Each structure stands twice: as C-alpha cells, then as structure tokens.
Amino acid sequence: MTEPEATVIVVDDDASVRRGLERLLRAAGYRAETYGSAEEFLARPPIVGPCCLVLDVRMPGQGGLDLYQTLTKRGEYIPA
Numbered sequence: 001m002t003e004p005e006a007t008v009i010v011v012d013d014d015a016s017v018r019r020g021l022e023r024l025l026r027a028a029g030y031r032a033e034t035y036g037s038a039e040e041f042l043a044r045p046p047i048v049g050p051c052c053l054v055l056d057v058r059m060p061g062q063g064g065l066d067l068y069q070t071l072t073k074r075g076e077y078i079p080a
Contacts, residue, residue, distance in 0.1 A: 005049070006031065006050045007051040008025045008030045008053075008054060009034075009053050010022065010033070010034045010053075011037070011040075011067065012034070013059040013060060018035075019034075037059060037061060038061060038063070039061060051078060052079040053078050053080040
C-alpha cells in the first residue's frame with residue numbers, strides 16, 4: 001500500500017504568491033492546493049490525508065491567525 005501524497009494548502013490573497021508557491025511545492029513532490037481567502041478555504045470540502053497550511057497573516061477579511069483560530073474552534077487541527 002502506498003503512502004497518501006501529502007498536501008500543502010496555501011491561503012494567500014496575492015495570486016502571484018499562490019502561483020509561485022504552488023509551482024515550488026509541486027516541483028518538490030507535494031500536492032498543492034491554493035485559496036485566495038480564508039472564506040474560500042473554509043468553504044472547501046473536508047481534507048483527506050496528511051496536510052499542512054501556509055497562511056498569509058494579513059489578508060482582507062479574515063487573516064491567517066484568525067483563520068487558524070476558526071479551524072481550531074471547529075475541531076480541525078492542521079499544522080501551519
């Protein structure tokens with residue numbers, strides 16, 4: 001049985017940062033998902049398999065630290 005591919009989830013309002021990190025992560029062998037806002041990320045389907053978050057601290061609306069607190073309150077403990 002093979003190990004599930006690890007996913008790195010990037011949440012950043014800057015499209016160029018998202019694209020750059022996605023390319024870098026894929027080149028390193030990771031599966032990458034990107035979201036342009038905390039709200040977009042929170043609307044996603046449940047995450048399956050190992051993953052971690054890369055969060056922009058300052059974003060319009062909910063920033064990265066607020067997003068992490070929201071996830072913790074929802075019982076989602078994802079390394080960031």
